[in-house]
Amino acid sequence: MCPCSAFGYIMAPSSCHEIRGGDSSDCVVVVGVSRPKMALGILTIMLISLFLTFHMIYDTAISSLQNNNAVHPRPPVILLSRKLYPSAARRLPQAIIMGVRKCGTRALLEMLYLHPMVQKAAGEVHFFDRDDNYNKGLEWYRMQMPHSYPGQITIEKSPSYFVTPEVPERIRAMNASVKLLLIVREPVTRAISDYTQLRANAATASPVLPTSSSKTFEQLVLHPNGSINEGYRPLAISVYHHYLHRWLEVFTREQILVVNGDLLIEDPVSQIQRIESFLGLEPRIGTHNFYFNETKGFYCLRNETTDRCLRETKGRKHPRVNPKVLSKLRKYFGEHNQKFYDLIGEDLGWPEE
Template identity: 80%
Template sequence: MSPAKPETRKGCVRAPHFDILWLPRAAIKSVEGDPSDCVVVVGVSRPKMALTVLTIMLLSLFLTFHLIYDSALYSLHAKNVEHPRPPILLLSRRLYPSAASRLPQAIIMGVRKCGTRALLEMLYLHPMIQKAAGEVHFFDRDDNYYKGLEWYRMQMPRSYPGQITIEKSPSYFVTPEVPERIRAMNASVKLLLIVREPVTRAISDYTQLRANAATASPSMSTSPTKSFEQLALFSNGSINEAYRPLAISLYHNYMHRWLEVFPREQILIVNGDLLIEDPVSQLQKIERFLGLEPRISTENFYFNETKGFYCLRNETSDRCLRETKGRKHPRVDALVVSRLRKYYGEHNQRFYELVGEDLGWPEE
């Protein structure tokens, strides 16, 4: 006996790819007042297609959930980190590593009183840079260095992959063991050396040393501090080459050690005098050196008339460096300044030859 053909009901449309079975009203318990003329039982005639549709729906829900989760995670992190990494699709913890302390990929190695702190704070304006909070002094102090790289890493800020971690310790430049120690950590590390006109740097160094001595020993008021001129020159007028602030300004004496360990292209010379006058030009040069997308512009700075130098600005706040930065220098006899510049003339030329760059410092 051939199976009965399904009854065709007026107004009922059979959807493609689906089997429709009409059941007589007597076969079910109809609800009182229900106007339905028929009850439909639907079956899928193409299970592969149905499985595909179901898979797409589940995958869409899965991706939506992860996008919501990732956005929430980013929002929480943004409250604690000034420069969070933009969120990406979170498919697993392995594909989305969390922020972690990492060894620095770049180091500001000096020079003291040339603007290392200002440089670090300015670079921190870039969203792909994270900075150490203070001077770590890992490579120049044996008691820290022998604590090991894991201790050093834990002194670094938390960062995301792709961000560059930077620390600065000005005494790295003048400490003999440091170049080899840094290379042992990372032979491809990028090094930033910020320098200023040598006499200006020496006077700034003297100013800080005098301020520190006055703070540490208030009784010094009964024993007047020697002037810069008295410390820089002997009574017969010759240069006191042993005076530490003058010795540090002999950049070539220290630079040759670094070039024996690192290729020149791994060291960027930053002009500290230009960083004060036109910070953006120097920072853009550093962005290129570090392989970063240009993000720092003139909009990130404003000139503070009271302090006499540029302060920093980002999307949320304006800020200047501490009061100890940009101290007013004492007035130094012009003849002493001229004599010192002549003294540094030959030494500057030796530094220019080492780095392959003429910084144009005055020689009188």
Template identity: 50%
Template structure:
């Protein structure tokens, strides 16, 4: 016969199992005491709360090893207007929109998009892909600095926010406006052979007109005046007289705050240039030679990381039109004295050809 075990004092007594219903009911009360529903709910709540607190703790510590996840705007190197903004409203703990600590100020058609794309590889940098034009747009500028800040991507406290607007370099009022925002800001500036830059500037404008079925005059018609001399009022020419524009920036910023890059160096040795830029920004060296590969079809370097393989848009590296040799010679003679003034101003000879 089965037996029931009862513990009384320190002795064990054996008794026969009950044979009637009343005795069986008493056993249930003894063997399986009731647990109140309130206690069950309380224990469950404590467990769930503990799990939630653990998750929150992880985010408080800033755990996020994937830059493209932590900051969706920095994912990839999107070159089309507006694409950098995908997901920019997603943020994590400790992230917020900050005013830029560095700005790529120009020069136009010298490689600013490539520079921004390469900087975006660095985990300590977040970039605004869209050109802001805050400091050169009267209406936008007088709106408020806060409206400008709100357009920046989310970043962590130890990350550098960078925007680029090449038009800043040539606009007279911009240096002082940026100085008022942050007198210690760091600036990145790219110079390109002025003859090549002038032609490239023309090509971009011409392509835009063609896409709208508008008439496009030849480069020679733009760059030469009625007497056959260089048209000094042509905007593409004026933008290439670098020393005049740089002199305005040096009224507010020292050369130590402006890192100058020669476009050819960025095209031919991007990893070397980026190493020096990292030094200028005082950040760890994270951009490696392995992050670049040469695309023979496009004729320039593209970006490669563990999660990304990206080239600049097809609009970059456009084929230049044939320009008369005599016009090229006139341009080189025109720019030669201006180039020498720039070399003296920055203490570097870029060895741009003279004729």
């Protein structure tokens, strides 16, 4: 063997030839390390160096994401090591959009998601209003939430929370200081929207039934004798004060922000700015985040990279309702609306005829 192999490497034949006076018969061209222990040591050092280099690059990238929320606010979907990088995790929501159905809960959630410090659950979780989900426990609920960084607010929305009796106490048991968003619309408009969706869902579920067999809105909201059908679900949900009483028995008025859903459609920025303040967020959402879609007839969303509208099922065209029935319903809701105004300390100015 070449004498040089004692240093851990085997030299090329030309080098051996010079050392042994021209006889290179026992020299072999080999690239590698001749001693196993030394090879293991060198390999270990290389692996540690690669790991430290990768660690520094990844840590720098994470810090950059956290320090530049305005550009790339969202945490990575998959974390390589929860122990090394514990800052992004699934957290129980600090704010909940508790209702009301057909008042713009989805639009409100998507608008708030424009803020870099807001994370949202992907769909309606229905944890507090469905016993089968609630019995799975808070850990199951937490796992339905998105990853978020410290300082970000996690929000979920399930509109049926508002009308389900058990929900206020269950939410308080999770977090007594949670902030609640209640979005409402003019009651008759909300009832018509509810009817429109129910009819569309029924037509989808049973396409063989002729549309003409469906009862009209007027037939459902009035008894044959012309009195108001107070048991009709879309009307009952619009009597907001019946349900809000339960929430105010459990939470302080300061924990509940009432959002005007009609104004959210007409002037979304003013409503979102109120919510930013309520949630303790730095004002970030403005007119640059919205554009009016002439085809759909409402505002759509815009961020740094994309423009998008809510899906086609949102903003369905309402049926034309007999003006006399509209007037009768608004007179009916007049007293209920005043009780609601008294509870929230604000007159929303809904028409009474």
